[in-house]
Amino acid sequence: MAIIINIETATKNCSVSIAKNGEVIGIKELNNGNYSHAETLHPFIQELLNELNIISSQVDAIAVSKGPGSYTGLRIGVSAAKGLCFAYDKPLISVETLTSLANTTTIDEGFIVPMLDARRMEVYAAVYDSSYNQVREIKAEIIDEHSFSDYLNSNKVYFIGDGAEKCKDILKHENAFFIDDKFPSANQMAQLSFVKYKKNDIEDVAYFEPFYLKDFVVTPEKKKV
Structure with a gap:
């Protein structure tokens, strides 16, 4: 049996699921048009663990949407996933965002x-x-x-x-x-991450970086008149 926490933050949808053997047993997501990942991601994870009575030792892996997508969203998701991997001493799995979206x-x-x-x-x-x-x-x-x-x-x-x-x-x-109305979700990540888990297709937690596809561009701040 494999229990995997799936994290999707590549777009405006902040989405977390917990899956057992590729089947979603709990999911929380918010797609309200705003990038609210910093405020909602960690509470979503903790609420799901509490509701499902799952403790850290029962989790087998952490999966994260790797991009492409929002630079800030990807950074938040990957940072959270890495933090859980280090805290729980669990492997990291990355899932291609567009593959997850295609599966909707x-x-x-x-x-x-x-x-x-x-x-x-x-x-x-x-x-x-x-x-x-x-x-x-x-x-x-x-x-x-x-x-x-x-x-x-x-x-x-x-x-x-x-x-x-x-x-x-x-x-x-x-x-x-x-x-219409299709977006990347931790729901579709569940089966994809489980397939990778069975193959031991994991990332180096210390060195893994999101797939940005192109460089992040900083917009210069406008001078005040």
Whole structure:
């Protein structure tokens, strides 16, 4: 039996689940449009442990969403996960954020393109087939009318995530479908982290860093007039 705490903070959704053998037995999440991770993440973890009567010695691993996503959100999630790993003396598992997002949707055929919002018309995106196999690498890309044409010309393509919303007016292909209200969650992380746990696919707690995909840009502070 494996009990894993899953932490997802790559987007505005602050999400924590506890899973037993890949099945979620408790979950708490808040997706209110604000980045409230710093205030809610640790209380969510403690509340779940208390409600499920789970003590630290019963936890087998800590899993965290590795990115890409919000720089601040990823830092908060990874810091919390590392802290638990050191405190509980447990291994760290990382789960690709876009893979987790892709798993929120079930299709019979075609492709799933999970998208996370970046700046302006830029998104973080990858391509998965109907069995959730990644068939194109993760990219930070600017969307135009030709984006994903290789997939759209031959198959139905389902776009999901907060990055897909701003692409609706650009990707007008007849094979383009947009599924609303999908976001990365610790719910989908449960099975993914369990698979990695069984393979002993773990990270070096001391040296693990989130997958930012591109450098964090600091906006200069405006001078007061």
